Amino acid sequence: MRTSIENKPNPNKLLDWYDYNAREMPWRIGPKKRLSGVRPNPYHVWLSEIMLQQTTVASVKPYFTKFTTKWPTIFDLANAKDEEVMGAWAGLGYYARARNLLKCARLIAKEKSGKFPQAFDALLKLPGVGPYTASAIASIAYDIPETVVDGNVERVISRIFDVHTELPKAKKELSFLAKQLTPKIRSGDYAQAIMDLGATICKPKVPSCDICPWENHCDSRKAGTSKYLPRKVKKTKKQVRYGIAYFVERVDGAILTEIRQPNGLLGGMLSLPSSAWGDSFRDDPPIDGDWEIKDAIVKHTFTHFYLNLKVMHVTVELEQTPKRGQFLKPDEFDPNNLPTVMRKVWQSIKY
C-alpha cells in the first residue's frame, strides 16, 4: 500500500465541474444555493443518507418525499408508531435500516434536543450510522472536511491511482488515498461532487473518460485499465430456498397477518403467515380449513438466496381462531405495508 501520492488531481477542477453538473435531488442543497448561504436541513441529510445505503437515487426519491411529508421534523418521526414507520418503509428493503432509523430519531429527539451532533465520532455512535454515513452527514450537513468513501468513491479512486488490489482488501488503501484528495474547503459540495462523478461519468461499465474533469490525472486512463477497476472477489452463487405462504380470508373480508420477529430477515415487518423457508416445502398452516393450492409459485430474490413460495388460500368463518397471527379488517390492511415478497403473494391472489 502506497503512503504518498504524486500527480494528484485538482479538487477545484472537480468542484468547478460540479458547479455546472450537480444533479437535482429533493434533499440536496446545490452549489449555487450553498454559495448564497442556504444551509441543508440535517434531518433531511440524515434521512436521505440512511435511505441511500445500497439503494439507488431513483428508488429513494418517492420514499424521501413520503417520509418528509408524513413527518416534517425529527420530533414527528420520533413520535410515530413502529408499525407506521415500518409500513412506510415497506418496499425499500434492508429493513434493519428502518428499525435503526426510529431508534436514532427517538434518541436525537429525547437526548439531543432534536439536534444532530456534528463531529464524526459522535455521529458514528448513532444507530444505523457507520463510517460512510457519519462522514456524509458531517461534510454535507455541516461542511466539516470528512472524507466519504462509498462504492462510487472506491471506483473513482481505484481508477485515478490504478489500484489493482481486489476489494474488499483494498478498502484501507482506497480510503487513505481518498482522504489525501479531500480539500478543506466546500466539504459538502466536494463529497457530493465525487459521488456524482462516480455515478454519472466514472461509471462501472462504460466510463465517459473523455468528459471527465480529472481525465489528465487518471493513472488507469493512462494505462488503459479503467474498465477493469475496481477489481472485486467473485461472489458465491445464491442457493434456492422453499416455503409456503398462507393467504387467509375471513368471510367479513379480514386477512390474517403476522408481525415477523424483530430481528433478521424482514425483521419487524408486517407479513402474511408463512412456513419456515428451507431446503424443501414444509406445510405449517396458521389455521384449520379447506386449503386450496394455487398454481403459480411466487419467486423472489433476496441478498443471498432465491425463494420459491408456494401459495395456499382458504376462506374461514368469523368465529374461527388462528393458531398464530392476527386478522386485519379491510380498512386496517394495506398491502403496500408488506415487504415486496409478500406483496407479490398478495398480488398473485388478487390479480
Next chain:
DNA sequence: GATCCGTGGCT
C-alpha cells in the same frame, strides 16, 4: 474478516 440483510434496473 465473513456473513447477513431487499429490491429494482441494466447488460
Next chain:
DNA sequence: TAGCCAAGGAT
C-alpha cells in the same frame, strides 16, 4: 439470463 450494481451497517 445470470450476474452485477446501487450514497453500507451490524454482528
